[in-house]
Amino acid sequence: MALKIPRCVRCFVACELKTLPSVSGEAGSLKLTLLEVPVFACAKNHTVPVHRDFMLWLIQQIRALEAQFAAGREQGMIFKKHLCGECGKELAPKPERRQAFPYELKYEELAPFKLQIEMPLYKCTGCGKEQIRSAGELHGHVAGAVVGINDGAGFPHSG
Numbered sequence: 001m002a003l004k005i006p007r008c009v010r011c012f013v014a015c016e017l018k019t020l021p022s023v024s025g026e027a028g029s030l031k032l033t034l035l036e037v038p039v040f041a042c043a044k045n046h047t048v049p050v051h052r053d054f055m056l057w058l059i060q061q062i063r064a065l066e067a068q069f070a071a072g073r074e075q076g077m078i079f080k081k082h083l084c085g086e087c088g089k090e091l092a093p094k095p096e097r098r099q100a101f102p103y104e105l106k107y108e109e110l111a112p113f114k115l116q117i118e119m120p121l122y123k124c125t126g127c128g129k130e131q132i133r134s135a136g137e138l139h140g141h142v143a144g145a146v147v148g149i150n151d152g153a154g155f156p157h158s159g
């Protein structure tokens, strides 16, 4: 696929391919950061994604990574408890620390860039394994954090 170089919707001049050093978005306990992500930008740095489906593509990439996270199981309808995904003992009520997990992504023929998925890790009171509290908590915040990235990058709202 060849990328089509767009015109800036505000200045009507041709954009250039650039990279953003760092842009983050947060939703709930999830923080997503892109490092050196390629974008199109005009001379005044009005930015647009490199493709109109880029943000959707990004969500799909993160969705595909979700299963790699060791996660606890949520129990209870009203009073939620979180149990270790390994041994079933209760997880500590407060997170041990936050950790950013780095990944490399590549969109079409563009240079690769970095994605960091940052979540709080909870320690199991039984086996000591660190894990995110629940897979649903990560899953449920992905779209919201990507909206934060969209806004942080200065992209127009679309899609």
Ligand SMILES: [Zn+2]
Pocket: 008, 009, 010, 011, 012, 042, 043, 044, 045, 046
């Ligand atoms: Zn412009």
Ligand SMILES: [Zn+2]
Pocket: 084, 085, 086, 087, 088, 089, 124, 125, 126, 127, 128, 129
């Ligand atoms: Zn455990």
